[in-house]
Amino acid sequence: MSLESKIPAGPLAEKWEKHKFNVKLVNPANKRKFNIIVVGTGLAGASAAATLAELGYNVDAFCFQDSPRRAHSIAAQGGINAAKNYQNDGDSVFRLFYDTIKGGDYRSREANVHRLAEVSTEIIDQCVAQGVPFARDYGGLLDNRSFGGAQVSRTFYARGQTGQQLLLGAYSALTKMVNTGKVKMHTRKEMLDVVTIDGAAKGIVTRDLVTGKVESHAGHAVLLCTGGYGNVFFLSTNAMASNGSAAWRAYKKGAKFANPCFTQIHPTCIPVHGDYQSKLTLMSESLRNDGRVWVPKDKKHAKITAAEAVKLPESERDYYLERRYPSFGNLVPRDVASRNAKMVCDEGRGVGVTGLAVFLDFADAIKRDGQKTIEAKYGNLFDMYKQITADNPYEVPMMIYPAVHYTMGGLWVDYNLSTNVPGLYALGEANFSDHGANRLGASALMQGLADGYFVIPYTIGDYIATLPLGQAVDKSNPAFAEAEKAAQARIDKLLNIKGNQTPDDIHKKLGHIMWEYCGMSRNKEGLEKARGMIQELRKEFNKDLKVIGANEELNMTLEKALRLEDFLELGELMVIDAHNRSESCGGHFREESQTEEGEALRQDEEFSYVAAWGYEGEGKDPSLTKEDLVFENVKLTQRSYK
Amino acid sequence: MAGKTINIKLKIWRQAGENKPGKFESYEVNDVSVDMSFLEMLDVLNENELKKGSDPIHFDHDCREGICGMCSLYINGKPHGPKHGITTCQLHMRTFSDGETIVVEPWRASAFPVLKDLVVDRTSFDRIMQAGGYVTVSTGGVPDANEIAIPKTVADEAMDAAQCIGCGACVAACKNASAMLFTSAKVSQLALLPQGGAERKRRALAMVEQHDAEGFGACTNTGACEAVCPKEISITHIARLNREFTRASFSGNETDYQN
Numbered sequence: 042m043s044l045e046s047k048i049p050a051g052p053l054a055e056k057w058e059k060h061k062f063n064v065k066l067v068n069p070a071n072k073r074k075f076n077i078i079v080v081g082t083g084l085a086g087a088s089a090a091a092t093l094a095e096l097g098y099n100v101d102a103f104c105f106q107d108s109p110r111r112a113h114s115i116a117a118q119g120g121i122n123a124a125k126n127y128q129n130d131g132d133s134v135f136r137l138f139y140d141t142i143k144g145g146d147y148r149s150r151e152a153n154v155h156r157l158a159e160v161s162t163e164i165i166d167q168c169v170a171q172g173v174p175f176a177r178d179y180g181g182l183l184d185n186r187s188f189g190g191a192q193v194s195r196t197f198y199a200r201g202q203t204g205q206q207l208l209l210g211a212y213s214a215l216t217k218m219v220n221t222g223k224v225k226m227h228t229r230k231e232m233l234d235v236v237t238i239d240g241a242a243k244g245i246v247t248r249d250l251v252t253g254k255v256e257s258h259a260g261h262a263v264l265l266c267t268g269g270y271g272n273v274f275f276l277s278t279n280a281m282a283s284n285g286s287a288a289w290r291a292y293k294k295g296a297k298f299a300n301p302c303f304t305q306i307h308p309t310c311i312p313v314h315g316d317y318q319s320k321l322t323l324m325s326e327s328l329r330n331d332g333r334v335w336v337p338k339d340k341k342h343a344k345i346t347a348a349e350a351v352k353l354p355e356s357e358r359d360y361y362l363e364r365r366y367p368s369f370g371n372l373v374p375r376d377v378a379s380r381n382a383k384m385v386c387d388e389g390r391g392v393g394v395t396g397l398a399v400f401l402d403f404a405d406a407i408k409r410d411g412q413k414t415i416e417a418k419y420g421n422l423f424d425m426y427k428q429i430t431a432d433n434p435y436e437v438p439m440m441i442y443p444a445v446h447y448t449m450g451g452l453w454v455d456y457n458l459s460t461n462v463p464g465l466y467a468l469g470e471a472n473f474s475d476h477g478a479n480r481l482g483a484s485a486l487m488q489g490l491a492d493g494y495f496v497i498p499y500t501i502g503d504y505i506a507t508l509p510l511g512q513a514v515d516k517s518n519p520a521f522a523e524a525e526k527a528a529q530a531r532i533d534k535l536l537n538i539k540g541n542q543t544p545d546d547i548h549k550k551l552g553h554i555m556w557e558y559c560g561m562s563r564n565k566e567g568l569e570k571a572r573g574m575i576q577e578l579r580k581e582f583n584k585d586l587k588v589i590g591a592n593e594e595l596n597m598t599l600e601k602a603l604r605l606e607d608f609l610e611l612g613e614l615m616v617i618d619a620h621n622r623s624e625s626c627g628g629h630f631r632e633e634s635q636t637e638e639g640e641a642l643r644q645d646e647e648f649s650y651v652a653a654w655g656y657e658g659e660g661k662d663p664s665l666t667k668e669d670l671v672f673e674n675v676k677l678t679q680r681s682y683k
Numbered sequence: 684m685a686g687k688t689i690n691i692k693l694k695i696w697r698q699a700g701e702n703k704p705g706k707f708e709s710y711e712v713n714d715v716s717v718d719m720s721f722l723e724m725l726d727v728l729n730e731n732e733l734k735k736g737s738d739p740i741h742f743d744h745d746c747r748e749g750i751c752g753m754c755s756l757y758i759n760g761k762p763h764g765p766k767h768g769i770t771t772c773q774l775h776m777r778t779f780s781d782g783e784t785i786v787v788e789p790w791r792a793s794a795f796p797v798l799k800d801l802v803v804d805r806t807s808f809d810r811i812m813q814a815g816g817y818v819t820v821s822t823g824g825v826p827d828a829n830e831i832a833i834p835k836t837v838a839d840e841a842m843d844a845a846q847c848i849g850c851g852a853c854v855a856a857c858k859n860a861s862a863m864l865f866t867s868a869k870v871s872q873l874a875l876l877p878q879g880g881a882e883r884k885r886r887a888l889a890m891v892e893q894h895d896a897e898g899f900g901a902c903t904n905t906g907a908c909e910a911v912c913p914k915e916i917s918i919t920h921i922a923r924l925n926r927e928f929t930r931a932s933f934s935g936n937e938t939d940y941q942n
Binding site for chain 2 (some may be wrong): 068088091092095106107108109110111113115116125127163165166167168170171172174175176177178179180181182183200201202204205209210213214216217219220226228249280281282284314315317318319322323426428429430431442461466493494498541543545546580587589594595597598
């Protein structure tokens, strides 16, 4: 089978405009005859649900939290990129496009990324119109800052809570449409399956998290806006309940999963401090604008504490990012910063009790700008750090270490954001399309909102217009009852294993395997070993899982078990993908493919493609379909931040 | 990190479901690292309970970094525990001492019915928002973001209000179970910004009406809400809501919305 990306012909900068004209339109009076299901209410889901409802579609929106406002987009700190060029520093749509495609290490589609850069400016306008209180300067106009890996100031922000403010903006738009009755909001409902009829998506099965009721919902199209799958690693910066199940269930119903091994390990997180640890806390990488990253030059100073670090003379410190990358310094992209932190720790120069940490030091910035200025910029982040570690970053350097943060991989989608299953769409982090092998800082918020506000409202018409008018999806079709029955059977199976290990016990084991063999650095041997280990762990899960209580109640252990069952399969696909891609690119570092200086070495001849994996049945190897990436507007170069 | 550990006792509210009887149960957790967060301590307790074959204590939580507003918990008589300006997930065990008994309850308010143990239903907050907590603007066709200049101080004050995470601590702390701090945070944010101006009267009236309909109590300016708010939202915003509400009550005429 081949995958049709549906990228429009013509010059790059005209593709989206032309496509918008060419997509089929649905008459405003007819839109109300169609029901759209939106799963997830983060930036992508809330903005899509609101906008589709504004256009006239009937929308059913689902989230597993108690309110759509709690989706994990809310935790994004640093900012959102847009090619406004308000700072007159040479930014443009093309530059944002170029930075993003280069930052993604040339593993994303030119056309998608250019469209993202184009609509970025509209997003800012939209958010301001909603009342999002972005930071402003004294003249009353919007302020910008530069952000991880960018040499222009194009990042808009709202203190350290940009994700929160953007999500609350999208939530307010959603809320407005709930009030009009055009969106029906279903909270505390988790999607367990996609319902397909004749190969097209026609609904979903959900479990009510309070009553346990398993039921199905019909729609003419289903939008999965369900975020990433970083929690496959157990420890990540994701929220506790973030999961990959919706995407995984879509995969098992025929949707292709693209580049699953592309995971972003964020360089600035608070290091792990104990086995009991439940999640990792991100410190916004905006901190790297002023903080200097270092470790001791000599191993004899390894594992020093932050208090001891203050006394270590300058001559004994290795500001390794500034040394190795003089032009980008501490602002190198995330994958580069993370890998370097791992490298210096592997050399035995890591700091803190575990030796798995590096310093992020603000002493120079405070000396230069004064504590007040630093406080105004990062006050809430410093407070958060102090709260967690009991160290005061105004006095001693922070300790940071990389942690799993974002998944660039996801459901394969075409230019219309449609998966290969007709009527099934994936938006935001749930799809694979815009970030290639590494996402630049402040681009996730941009993509979520671009997909929801400005892409899907146009592109969905191309599909909806092909459906017969005035025909509701027939819920008496046996596909619905069958999907409900299968979901119920899964639940019963898990409740009846009655073993000895809790979901967390097994999830932690999976996390260790993934981090060790499919984390910041990967090799053939390790990946082969990991695959076997995951298969064994799955057997353990099926034999020895312990879940207490019944389905017909609020049962958080059961929720965890259901998500974990999917992670145990998804983890294996990540390993298979990482094994197949024997090049290094972006966040995917294969030890076999590196430059003499230890930088990631791409193999463009062989791997300039999207790896889209298809489900072939229980116990069978997945099939690989390659979508070749065509670069007509940028020249593929080895990424250099020297 | 091998560090200091403490032993603690817990008295936790258990309730099988909405409208079912509940009671306090006692637990002990030993060798608690002081670097653990409060919720991680509950995780440890829950893993132990699960292994013993008892149903774990249900509590809401998600982001665990103080921003999603999902975690709640009334700890030793205070929403989000004894420390100021943080959520429960940001509370660490170093706050407690060895041998201490910690009492944990759900938010208590009739507008927040208990769903199970420490989990409450806060959808009443969503319904207050649905009544008018937005600017009626559709996607597309909006002016350039820099077309309106907003003084930095005004934008900053709007941001102070906008930081509300909708956790409900204000309601839990209030003797009247009033949600005025929550409601005012949104009314105030949008009243401060020019974008919210056109609908300010309608918004203030509709949101307060919904607030009352949900069964939240009246505000008597006690200030407990401000004292416990994890985002330190000031009751100045309630004052602004009162002004907005009073003005709208006297003249619902939107032609003079600027006054």
